Amino acid sequence: MIHFECDYTQGAHPKIIEMLAETNMEQTTGYGEDGHCERARQMILEKCRNKDAYVQFLVGGTQANTTVIAAALRPWQGVISADTGHINVHETGAIEATGHKVIALSNKDGKIAAEQIDACCREHFSSGNAEHMVQPGMVYVSNPTEYGTLYTKAELEAIGKVCRKYDLILFVDGARMAYGLGAEGNDLTLADYAAISDVFYIGGTKAGALFGEAVVITDERLKKDFRYMIKRQGGMLAKGRLLGIQYEVLMEDDLYTELGRHANVLAAKIKEAFLRKGYESYMDSVTNQQFFILPLADLERLGEKYSYSFERNTDATHALVRFCTSWATTEEQVNELLSDVAAL
Amino acid sequence: MIHFECDYTQGAHPKIIEMLAETNMEQTTGYGEDGHCERARQMILEKCRNKDAYVQFLVGGTQANTTVIAAALRPWQGVISADTGHINVHETGAIEATGHKVIALSNKDGKIAAEQIDACCREHFSSGNAEHMVQPGMVYVSNPTEYGTLYTKAELEAIGKVCRKYDLILFVDGARMAYGLGAEGNDLTLADYAAISDVFYIGGTKAGALFGEAVVITDERLKKDFRYMIKRQGGMLAKGRLLGIQYEVLMEDDLYTELGRHANVLAAKIKEAFLRKGYESYMDSVTNQQFFILPLADLERLGEKYSYSFERNTDATHALVRFCTSWATTEEQVNELLSDVAAL
Amino acid sequence: MIHFECDYTQGAHPKIIEMLAETNMEQTTGYGEDGHCERARQMILEKCRNKDAYVQFLVGGTQANTTVIAAALRPWQGVISADTGHINVHETGAIEATGHKVIALSNKDGKIAAEQIDACCREHFSSGNAEHMVQPGMVYVSNPTEYGTLYTKAELEAIGKVCRKYDLILFVDGARMAYGLGAEGNDLTLADYAAISDVFYIGGTKAGALFGEAVVITDERLKKDFRYMIKRQGGMLAKGRLLGIQYEVLMEDDLYTELGRHANVLAAKIKEAFLRKGYESYMDSVTNQQFFILPLADLERLGEKYSYSFERNTDATHALVRFCTSWATTEEQVNELLSDVAAL
Amino acid sequence: MIHFECDYTQGAHPKIIEMLAETNMEQTTGYGEDGHCERARQMILEKCRNKDAYVQFLVGGTQANTTVIAAALRPWQGVISADTGHINVHETGAIEATGHKVIALSNKDGKIAAEQIDACCREHFSSGNAEHMVQPGMVYVSNPTEYGTLYTKAELEAIGKVCRKYDLILFVDGARMAYGLGAEGNDLTLADYAAISDVFYIGGTKAGALFGEAVVITDERLKKDFRYMIKRQGGMLAKGRLLGIQYEVLMEDDLYTELGRHANVLAAKIKEAFLRKGYESYMDSVTNQQFFILPLADLERLGEKYSYSFERNTDATHALVRFCTSWATTEEQVNELLSDVAAL
Missing domain, CATH: 3.40.640.10 (Type I PLP-dependent aspartate aminotransferase-like (Major domain))
Incomplete structure (x- = not known):
C-alpha cells in the first residue's frame, strides 16, 4: 500500500x-x-x-x-x-x-x-x-x-x-x-x-x-x-x-521551505493527471493537498494499491477525496500513481 | 411609550x-x-x-x-x-x-x-x-x-x-x-x-x-x-x-395556558393589521411574537409611541423587527397600535 | 418549629x-x-x-x-x-x-x-x-x-x-x-x-x-x-x-444596616445564654451567626422545637452547630429559646 | 555540570x-x-x-x-x-x-x-x-x-x-x-x-x-x-x-523495570552518603528521588559542580532539596558526588 x-x-x-x-x-x-x-x-x-x-x-x-x-x-x-x-x-x-x-x-x-x-x-x-x-x-x-x-x-x-x-x-x-x-x-x-x-x-x-x-x-x-x-x-x-x-x-x-516545495511539485503532477482524465478538482489547490470528486468505481480500483483520505459522498456514485504528498513522498510513488490514474 | x-x-x-x-x-x-x-x-x-x-x-x-x-x-x-x-x-x-x-x-x-x-x-x-x-x-x-x-x-x-x-x-x-x-x-x-x-x-x-x-x-x-x-x-x-x-x-x-392564549389573540390582531397594510411577515407565527419586515420610515413614526425589538436591517430602507405581546398586554394598548398602523 | x-x-x-x-x-x-x-x-x-x-x-x-x-x-x-x-x-x-x-x-x-x-x-x-x-x-x-x-x-x-x-x-x-x-x-x-x-x-x-x-x-x-x-x-x-x-x-x-443591627442584638442574647450555661463558642462572633459546640443530648432536646444548622460532630458526644438570627427574627422567638437554653 | x-x-x-x-x-x-x-x-x-x-x-x-x-x-x-x-x-x-x-x-x-x-x-x-x-x-x-x-x-x-x-x-x-x-x-x-x-x-x-x-x-x-x-x-x-x-x-x-532498578541503586548510594554525613532525609524514599534538608553553605559548594532541585528554604540556614538519578545516570557521576559529599 x-x-x-x-x-x-x-x-x-x-x-x-x-x-x-x-x-x-x-x-x-x-x-x-x-x-x-x-x-x-x-x-x-x-x-x-x-x-x-x-x-x-x-x-x-x-x-x-x-x-x-x-x-x-x-x-x-x-x-x-x-x-x-x-x-x-x-x-x-x-x-x-x-x-x-x-x-x-x-x-x-x-x-x-x-x-x-x-x-x-x-x-x-x-x-x-x-x-x-x-x-x-x-x-x-x-x-x-x-x-x-x-x-x-x-x-x-x-x-x-x-x-x-x-x-x-x-x-x-x-x-x-x-x-x-x-x-x-x-x-x-x-x-x-x-x-x-x-x-x-x-x-x-x-x-x-x-x-x-x-x-x-x-x-x-x-x-x-x-x-x-x-x-x-x-x-x-x-x-x-x-x-x-x-x-x-x-x-x-531553509530545509523547511525546501521540503514543502518538494511535496508541492509532486502534488501538482497528481492534480494534472486527474484533470487530464477529466476529473474535477474540488478546490484549486497549489499545495500538497489535492481534493477531487471521483467516481466510486475508480476509487475502489485505486484503493487496492493506494490509501487516500475519504471526505464524504457527494452523490450516489461519487465521493470527495484527498490525495496528499509530503516531504517524504518519492518521485517513484507518484509516477506509479500517475500511470494507474491514466489507465482508469 | x-x-x-x-x-x-x-x-x-x-x-x-x-x-x-x-x-x-x-x-x-x-x-x-x-x-x-x-x-x-x-x-x-x-x-x-x-x-x-x-x-x-x-x-x-x-x-x-x-x-x-x-x-x-x-x-x-x-x-x-x-x-x-x-x-x-x-x-x-x-x-x-x-x-x-x-x-x-x-x-x-x-x-x-x-x-x-x-x-x-x-x-x-x-x-x-x-x-x-x-x-x-x-x-x-x-x-x-x-x-x-x-x-x-x-x-x-x-x-x-x-x-x-x-x-x-x-x-x-x-x-x-x-x-x-x-x-x-x-x-x-x-x-x-x-x-x-x-x-x-x-x-x-x-x-x-x-x-x-x-x-x-x-x-x-x-x-x-x-x-x-x-x-x-x-x-x-x-x-x-x-x-x-x-x-x-x-x-x-390552568392560568398558565390562559395567559398564553390572551397574548396570542392580541398578537394575531397586530399581525392582521400589518398584513392588511401589505407588509410582509418574516415567519408565519401563531404565537405572541410577530416578526415583520417594515420600511424604516414607518418604523420611525411608530417608534415615537411604541417600543419594538429591532433585529437587523434587511436592505437600505427596510428592517426586520419584532412586536411582542404578553399576559400583561391590554386590548387598549393593541387597539391604539392597530389604528396607528392603519394610518401609516 | x-x-x-x-x-x-x-x-x-x-x-x-x-x-x-x-x-x-x-x-x-x-x-x-x-x-x-x-x-x-x-x-x-x-x-x-x-x-x-x-x-x-x-x-x-x-x-x-x-x-x-x-x-x-x-x-x-x-x-x-x-x-x-x-x-x-x-x-x-x-x-x-x-x-x-x-x-x-x-x-x-x-x-x-x-x-x-x-x-x-x-x-x-x-x-x-x-x-x-x-x-x-x-x-x-x-x-x-x-x-x-x-x-x-x-x-x-x-x-x-x-x-x-x-x-x-x-x-x-x-x-x-x-x-x-x-x-x-x-x-x-x-x-x-x-x-x-x-x-x-x-x-x-x-x-x-x-x-x-x-x-x-x-x-x-x-x-x-x-x-x-x-x-x-x-x-x-x-x-x-x-x-x-x-x-x-x-x-x-439605611434600612440595610438597621436590619443587620436588629439581628446582631438578638444573636448576642443567644450567645450570652449559651455561654452562661458554660457552653463553648466555636469562634467569637459579633454578628448574626453564632457557632457553639454542644452536647448531643441537649441538641436533641432543643431540636424538638428549634431548627439550627448542624455542622459536624466534634467528638462522640458533641457537635458543632450554628444558630442564626436575621432581620425577621423576633424578640419573642429569641426569648423562648433563651428560657429553653436556661432550662437545659 | x-x-x-x-x-x-x-x-x-x-x-x-x-x-x-x-x-x-x-x-x-x-x-x-x-x-x-x-x-x-x-x-x-x-x-x-x-x-x-x-x-x-x-x-x-x-x-x-x-x-x-x-x-x-x-x-x-x-x-x-x-x-x-x-x-x-x-x-x-x-x-x-x-x-x-x-x-x-x-x-x-x-x-x-x-x-x-x-x-x-x-x-x-x-x-x-x-x-x-x-x-x-x-x-x-x-x-x-x-x-x-x-x-x-x-x-x-x-x-x-x-x-x-x-x-x-x-x-x-x-x-x-x-x-x-x-x-x-x-x-x-x-x-x-x-x-x-x-x-x-x-x-x-x-x-x-x-x-x-x-x-x-x-x-x-x-x-x-x-x-x-x-x-x-x-x-x-x-x-x-x-x-x-x-x-x-x-x-x-522488561527493560522498563531494569532501568528503574539501575537508578534506584545509585540513588541509595547518594542517600547513604548524605546520611553518613549526619544530614537528614526529608522522607524515607526507596526510589530514585531523594530529598534532604541541607545547610545552605554546603548547597552552595555542591552547586558549583552539580545541579539539584531546590524545593524551599526550611529555615534561615537550611533548604529542602532533591537529588534525582535516572536510567541515564552513571556510576562515575555518582561516585564523584559521593566523594564531594564526604568532603563537605
Whole structure:
C-alpha cells in the first residue's frame, strides 16, 4: 500500500533523526529552556526579521490552537473562523472545551475575506443587544487552508486591517506553512506573517518533524505568562529540547521551505493527471493537498494499491477525496500513481 | 411609550404578587425543598401525567439551558440546535462556557427536522474519523421557536425517534411554552412533552412570573445528582419557595395556558393589521411574537409611541423587527397600535 | 418549629413586598437598565462615596462569586481564600467550574492575614518553577466571615497593600455585609470597602431581600464588558428591575444596616445564654451567626422545637452547630429559646 | 555540570533511538492505530495479565492526568488527592481547567490512607448539605509518590476497597512507575495495578523514553469514547507510532523495570552518603528521588559542580532539596558526588 492519505505517515526527515541520535546523551535543562531551543528560537526570529517576537514550541496543532486561543480571549469572547477551519471541524470541540465559541463564517475556497469579518463585527458591536451575544475577539485563518488553497499577502493584510479596527487578535494556523512557503505564486514570507499577524505558528508535524509547532507571538499582551498557559493546557514537554533540535534542523539552509516545495511539485503532477482524465478538482489547490470528486468505481480500483483520505459522498456514485504528498513522498510513488490514474 | 419589545416588561400576574405577600412571613426550608415547591411539583406532574418525572425550579432560561445541557453531555459531546436557536445566538456563549459545542443546523421557519438530525448523526457515526469531531449527544429545540412558530406533535415525535436511534437526549426549551399551549392549532400538551422528550421546561419568566423555569426531567440518568449541578452552575436559589409559590399560582386552573392564549389573540390582531397594510411577515407565527419586515420610515413614526425589538436591517430602507405581546398586554394598548398602523 | 438554621427562612422585608406590588404594572426595559436599577445604583454610589464605581445587580451569592472571579482572572490564575471560605467549601466547585483553582490558606477565626498572603505570593513569584504552579491573581475575603467574625479596617487595609504589591485583585464577599455594618465594634463603612477593595458586593439575599447581590466594581479593568460576563454565566435577570426595586428600599434611610443591627442584638442574647450555661463558642462572633459546640443530648432536646444548622460532630458526644438570627427574627422567638437554653 | 535535578535531562535509552531510526521511513496510519502501537499494547496487556484492558498512549503526565480525570468525572465531582499530589501542586491548575476541584487530604510520607478517604466520603455523603459541596468521584494516588515513597500492595488494596464502597474511580499516576517496580521491597506488579485500580499509567517520559505515558483502563465505563477525549484535550499525537515504538522497546525483556532498578541503586548510594554525613532525609524514599534538608553553605559548594532541585528554604540556614538519578545516570557521576559529599 502506498500512502497518500495524509502528510504524516512517516517518521521525520533523516537529518532530524541523525541530530536526535547525536545529541541524545547531552544533559540539558527541561521544558524548552535549553540551548537547542534557544538556538532554534534565534534562527526563527531572524527569518521573521523581528527580534522581539516570542517563540514557544508545542507538540501538536490542536494543542497550539487551544493554547493560543484560550490565552488570548476573555471568557465572553469567541474566535472567528471559516466554517471549514480546522478548529471548527476537526478538533472534537477542543476550543469550546476552553469555554469559547467558534464563530463560523462561510468559506470561499476554504478562505474568509476581510469584508466578511468586518460585517460580522459591525453587526455585533452596533447591536443594542451586543452583550447577549458572543463578542468577536480573534480571527483564525489557516494558511495554507484545510483545502490546500492560499491567502495572498493582500488578503491577509486586509484581514489584519479589520482586526486592528475592532481590536481583534489575528492568529494564523501554519500547520502546513512549509507547503505555503514553497508554493508557486506564494507571496507571504515568515517576516510577513510576523508583521501582519499577532501570533502564528510554523508547523513541524506535517512538514518533516516527528512532531512540533513553533508558535511566534508578536503581540505584547500575549507574551506575558504564556508559559503558564502551556503548562495549564498540558502542553509543556518535559524534554523540550526535542522540539528545539528539530527546528534547528528545519530552519538550517531553509530545509523547511525546501521540503514543502518538494511535496508541492509532486502534488501538482497528481492534480494534472486527474484533470487530464477529466476529473474535477474540488478546490484549486497549489499545495500538497489535492481534493477531487471521483467516481466510486475508480476509487475502489485505486484503493487496492493506494490509501487516500475519504471526505464524504457527494452523490450516489461519487465521493470527495484527498490525495496528499509530503516531504517524504518519492518521485517513484507518484509516477506509479500517475500511470494507474491514466489507465482508469 | 407603549412597550411591545418583549414579553417581560411588567412584573408578575397580580395573583402571584398577592400570594408572595400572603406567604411572606412563613418560615420555610431553603433551596426549593419547602412545601410550596413540593405542591407546585405535584401540580406539574399531574399535568404531565407522569408521577416519576423529576421537577426542579430555576430562575432563568440561560441558566436552565446551561444546567441541563452541561449535566447531560459528556465532555466530548455537543448539542444539535437550529442555527436560530437561543443557545446558538443569544446566550453569550453560555453553553460553550461549559465546554460544549453547539452544532448548528440550518433552520426552516425557526425549526429543524428529524431528517436533518438523522443526516448529521449518520455522517458523524459512520465516519472513520469520528473521534476528530464533536460527537452529537443531545438535540435542543425551542417550542415555540425564537420566531414564534410551532412544532407539531408529529414533528416532535419524529425528532424523538431519531434521538432514540442515536442515543441522543431530547431537550425542549419551553421558555415561551405558555404561548405554545395557548396557540390555535397547537396539538402538544404537557403530557406529550413529558412523553416525547427526555427533559423540558415550562417557562415562567416570559409568561407571567417574576422569574422562573420549571425543569421537568423524565430520563433516569439525568435525575441523579441534578441538584449538585444546579448549585455548581450558580443556579440554586436560597429562597427557593419563591419559585414554588409562583408555579402554584400559574398551574392553578390552568392560568398558565390562559395567559398564553390572551397574548396570542392580541398578537394575531397586530399581525392582521400589518398584513392588511401589505407588509410582509418574516415567519408565519401563531404565537405572541410577530416578526415583520417594515420600511424604516414607518418604523420611525411608530417608534415615537411604541417600543419594538429591532433585529437587523434587511436592505437600505427596510428592517426586520419584532412586536411582542404578553399576559400583561391590554386590548387598549393593541387597539391604539392597530389604528396607528392603519394610518401609516 | 422556630427556625434559627439560617438567615433566609422568610420572604422579604415588608417594605420590599409593598414596593414590588406598587410597581408591578410599570413597563420597563429589561436586564437591569431601568430607572429603578439606576436609582438604586446612585444610592449605592453615594454611600460608597465613589461616583465612578460600577454597580451591577445579581441574583445570588454563588453567582456573584463565580461571575466576578472568572471575569477577573486569567486562565492560569487562582484565587486565594481562607480554607473556610464559602467558595472553597460550599459552592459545589462553582469556581473550579470556571477553570480556576481556589488556593486555600489556613484560617484563624475564619480570617486570613496579610502576612499569609504575602508569604504565599513571595513563594510563588520567587520560585524558579513558578509556571508549574497556579499563579495567585486575586484575594477573596468574606466579611463578615462564614463564622460571623469580622475583619477590622486595619486588617483589610493590610491585605489591600499586599494585593497592590503583587498586582492581585481584592474581592470582598459581602453576602452578610448588613450584619457587619450593623455590628458593635465594626469600623468598616461602604466607603471603606470601595476605597480598599477592587470589587465587593452588598448582599441582599441574607439581609432582607427576596434575593439579590449588588456588585460594586472600582477597578477599571473589571468594568469593561462585565455585563457580557453576567450573561455568559447565566446571571442576567430578565426583569432586572426586581433587583433595583429591592435595593432602593434597602438603601433608603439605611434600612440595610438597621436590619443587620436588629439581628446582631438578638444573636448576642443567644450567645450570652449559651455561654452562661458554660457552653463553648466555636469562634467569637459579633454578628448574626453564632457557632457553639454542644452536647448531643441537649441538641436533641432543643431540636424538638428549634431548627439550627448542624455542622459536624466534634467528638462522640458533641457537635458543632450554628444558630442564626436575621432581620425577621423576633424578640419573642429569641426569648423562648433563651428560657429553653436556661432550662437545659 | 552534572545534572541530578530531575530524571529527564537526557534523550532516550539508546535502543529507543535505534528503533526510531530503523522504523523511520515506514509508512503507517496515524493517531496510534498502527502496528507498533498494537504490538506495544499486547505486550502491556500481557504484563498486566488482563486481556480486556484498554491501552492508549499519551505524550506527557499532565496531559494523561487531565484526560483521565476529566473523562471520568461528572461536572460536580472532584478528585481526592494527597496535598502533595502532582495534580494539586505542579500542574498550573490543569485539573481545575477541566472544571474539577482537587480535594486535598493531608499526606503522610507523600501518601494518603484508606481511612482518610473513607472519612472524607462519609462526611460528604452523610451530610444533609451534600449538594452544596463537591462530590468525591475519584481517588488519585501517585506511586511512587512525589517524594519517592511507595504504597504497599496492602495499602493500595485498602484504598481500592473504599473506592468500591463509595463508587469512586481509583486512578494511579505511574509517571515514575519504573522506579517503583524496580524498588527493593516493592510488592506491586503491573498485574496488581490492573487488578486493584480502574485506570493507571506506565510512565515513559521519566523512565527512558523521549516522552510517553501508557494509560491502562480496566473500568468499562472509561473505555467508551476515550479517544474522543484524548483529541478534545489536545493529546492525540499525529504520528502515534512514536509512542508505540518506544513502548515496544521498554517492554521488551522488561527493560522498563531494569532501568528503574539501575537508578534506584545509585540513588541509595547518594542517600547513604548524605546520611553518613549526619544530614537528614526529608522522607524515607526507596526510589530514585531523594530529598534532604541541607545547610545552605554546603548547597552552595555542591552547586558549583552539580545541579539539584531546590524545593524551599526550611529555615534561615537550611533548604529542602532533591537529588534525582535516572536510567541515564552513571556510576562515575555518582561516585564523584559521593566523594564531594564526604568532603563537605
